[in-house]
Amino acid sequence: DAKTTQPPSMDCAEGRAANLPCNHSTISGNEYVYWYRQIHSQGPQYIIHGLKNNETNEMASLIITEDRKSSTLILPHATLRDTAVYYCIVSVIQGAQKLVFGQGTRLTINP
Amino acid sequence: DSGVTQTPKHLITATGQRVTLRCSPRSGDLSVYWYQQSLDQGLQFLIQYYNGEERAKGNILERFSAQQFPDLHSELNLSSLELGDSALYFCASSRLGVSGYTFGSGTRLTVV
Numbered sequence: 001d002a003k004t005t006q007p008p009s010m011d012c013a014e015g016r017a018a019n020l021p022c023n024h025s026t027i028s029g030n031e032y033v034y035w036y037r038q039i040h041s042q043g044p045q046y047i048i049h050g051l052k053n054n055e056t057n058e059m060a061s062l063i064i065t066e067d068r069k070s071s072t073l074i075l076p077h078a079t080l081r082d083t084a085v086y087y088c089i090v091s092v093i094q095g096a097q098k099l100v101f102g103q104g105t106r107l108t109i110n111p
Numbered sequence: 112d113s114g115v116t117q118t119p120k121h122l123i124t125a126t127g128q129r130v131t132l133r134c135s136p137r138s139g140d141l142s143v144y145w146y147q148q149s150l151d152q153g154l155q156f157l158i159q160y161y162n163g164e165e166r167a168k169g170n171i172l173e174r175f176s177a178q179q180f181p182d183l184h185s186e187l188n189l190s191s192l193e194l195g196d197s198a199l200y201f202c203a204s205s206r207l208g209v210s211g212y213t214f215g216s217g218t219r220l221t222v223v
Contacts, residue, residue, distance in 0.1 A: 036212075043113065043201050043214030044154065087154075098144055098167050099203075099212060101154040 003027065004088045009106045018075040020105050022088030025069045030092055033064060034099070035073045037084040044087065044101075047073065078109045114138065117202050117215035125223055129190040132218045136183055136204030142166070143185040144205070144212065145177055149198040160185055192222045 005023040012018040024033065035047040048055055048062045050071070055062045061074040075082055087104040091097060114137035124130055136143050145157040156169035160179035171177075174192075179185045189196060203214040 038154075041148075041199060041217070041219075043115075043203070043216050044212075046211030046213070049211075098156045098159050098169065100156065101146075103153055 003090050003100070004102055006086070006088055006102065006105045008103065009108070011108050011110055012075075012078050014080060014109050014111050015077055018078040018082065018107060018109070020073040020075075020086050020088075020107060021070065022073070023070045024088070024090045027068050027090050031090045032092070033062065033068075033071050034089045034091060035060070035062065036087045036089065036099075036101075037082075038087070038104070039081075039084040047086075078107075080109050080111065083107060083109045113213050113215060115202060115204050115213050115215035117200075117218050119218060120216065121219050121221075123221045123223060124192060126192055126194060128192050128222075129188065130192065130220065132187040132189070132200050132202075132220075134185045134187070134202030134204075134215060136185070136202075137213050140204035140206045140213070141183065142205045142207075143179055143183070144203040145171075145185070145187050146201040146203065147198050148201065148217075149195075152198075154201065157187070189220070194222050196220065197222045 034049040036044040038044045050062045064071045085104040116135040118133045141162045144159045146154045148154050157171040158177050159167040163179050174190050177187045199217045201217045203212045205212045
């Protein structure tokens, strides 16, 4: 079973920042937070991951609370192409075990 | 192109038949994962292989089987197909310690 809780859907205006929350209150000390997204029926796409520090890459920023029980994925300037289902997953370092996907958040970017 | 190649992209077959889905992982990746995604459903983990050996099993039916070959490509065999097996089947690959599983574009299986 997925160890995360996400809102089923969210809307955001094009050009604005999209903030997607995720609760993972039972996360273990050696588990990372990963974010993936799936655009329509394409294969899921890796976005970003983090352990306890905030992370930023060319796609997004990841903010993890100090107690690590929740996190927020931030898409700074959302575009229509960011419309997708976003999955928050907790897992030990990748390659060691399967990813368990929950239902994710369906993000719709509106013009 | 993600580097993970899945063939065929589309497959239409009749109930009771058997099909084989193929996955070539990204160069250097030793782990291969198979996932099933039915219409409007989430991604269900089926099975993982690491360097030719089965590493983990999920909700994979007994009618389904998989293997990973010495060249690291993997095949998912689906037999005695039922209408409910119609779904997208994704393959992903990874290597230890490197961020991000890489998914292929999937095989869309339609059982009629």
